[in-house]
Amino acid sequence: MSTAVNRQIMLVEKPAGKLIPQNFRMAEAAIPEPKVGEVLVRVLYISLDAANRAWMQGVTYRGAVEANAVMAGGAIAEVVESKVPGFFAGDLVLGDAGWQDYAVLSADDLIKVPRAEPITHSLSVYGIAGLTAYFGLLYVGKPKPGDTVVVSAAAGSVGAFAGQIAKLKGCRVIGIAGGKEKCDWLLSELGFDVAINYKAESVLKALKAAAPNGINVYFDNVGGDIFEACLPQMGKYGRIVCCGAVSAYDGAAPATGPRGVPGLIVIKRLTVQGFIFTDFSAERETALAELRSWVNAGKLQVREEIIDGLENTPDGLIGLLAGENRGKRLIRVSAPKL
Numbered sequence: 001m002s003t004a005v006n007r008q009i010m011l012v013e014k015p016a017g018k019l020i021p022q023n024f025r026m027a028e029a030a031i032p033e034p035k036v037g038e039v040l041v042r043v044l045y046i047s048l049d050a051a052n053r054a055w056m057q058g059v060t061y062r063g064a065v066e067a068n069a070v071m072a073g074g075a076i077a078e079v080v081e082s083k084v085p086g087f088f089a090g091d092l093v094l095g096d097a098g099w100q101d102y103a104v105l106s107a108d109d110l111i112k113v114p115r116a117e118p119i120t121h122s123l124s125v126y127g128i129a130g131l132t133a134y135f136g137l138l139y140v141g142k143p144k145p146g147d148t149v150v151v152s153a154a155a156g157s158v159g160a161f162a163g164q165i166a167k168l169k170g171c172r173v174i175g176i177a178g179g180k181e182k183c184d185w186l187l188s189e190l191g192f193d194v195a196i197n198y199k200a201e202s203v204l205k206a207l208k209a210a211a212p213n214g215i216n217v218y219f220d221n222v223g224g225d226i227f228e229a230c231l232p233q234m235g236k237y238g239r240i241v242c243c244g245a246v247s248a249y250d251g252a253a254p255a256t257g258p259r260g261v262p263g264l265i266v267i268k269r270l271t272v273q274g275f276i277f278t279d280f281s282a283e284r285e286t287a288l289a290e291l292r293s294w295v296n297a298g299k300l301q302v303r304e305e306i307i308d309g310l311e312n313t314p315d316g317l318i319g320l321l322a323g324e325n326r327g328k329r330l331i332r333v334s335a336p337k338l
């Protein structure tokens, strides 16, 4: 899998509707040289995230990705050459290396991670997915034992961790996901109490039956119709954790909804809070220690779907947006060498 050139997946144009393979093309460039203050890294695994698609829509919590540029994306990479004190060839780092074999990055944009197996966990449970679920649920949602917690995109990478962490904190957990197989998985393997297949049943009706006394915490990964269905079922003083809105990422902006904003939010005295996982960087080590203890004790299941080959990155993201994935989806670009 190693290459002498730098293969790069470029975003040809920003998609007007749904993302398609033709929005990308493979290019080849020379392997870049690091300057003082920079390191050259070889990408090992690329993280596929729903947010990759949102970055194409414009400025979010980061700059927009532009046409004719290498597609951005988080990755775990190995340092090949360092011109920064404290970084050495062979170090493993996390950073936005993009969809390519090699990248030059400034040390300020890198986080060193331990070479603990499996290294993919640095992109799943100990990376963006696990930390987002942990901080969003515990620091924003503030669940109490016995609370009813609803998680959407519950079989996805953030959602599967958010639901399991809510169970670990003694909550009753309702997951919303697309498809029977995903719902069965939530119930049989991840310990969710209820699973709602939003593609086959009315979410509002199912929530009325499953949460007759109201939802205390709604962990929202999808926005749109599902957010709208959760609103009237919220209990008084409920907390809505606005993690993301994947229903609005892959296409034109939705024409309607969610209705009930702000009316129901006022009447029910809801707390609706958005967050980005990096808001809690100061608590990163605390979160990682607790996540590690749960994984090591077998209490938190980590499902990773690993697809081989940089060339398969566009299809991997298109499939994730269509709901193909269960848990965290990654692309294996190359094996560690050093």
Ligand code: NAP
Binding pocket: 048, 049, 050, 051, 054, 128, 129, 132, 153, 154, 155, 156, 157, 158, 159, 176, 177, 178, 179, 182, 221, 222, 226, 242, 243, 244, 245, 246, 247, 248, 275, 276, 277, 278, 320, 321, 322, 323, 324, 325, 326, 327, 328, 329
């Ligand atoms: P993911 O959940 O692994 O994959 C996305 C899932 O979204 C798909 O598997 C699909 O599952 C579901 N989905 C797609 N279209 C949908 C629709 N129209 N309605 C309902 N569900 C739909 O992706 P992820 O990267 O972990 O991201 C999940 C959410 O977390 C996103 O909103 C993302 O922006 C957010 N996020 C936020 C932060 C933060 O710091 N705030 C950090 C990371 C991620 P189904 O089969 O169930 O439809």
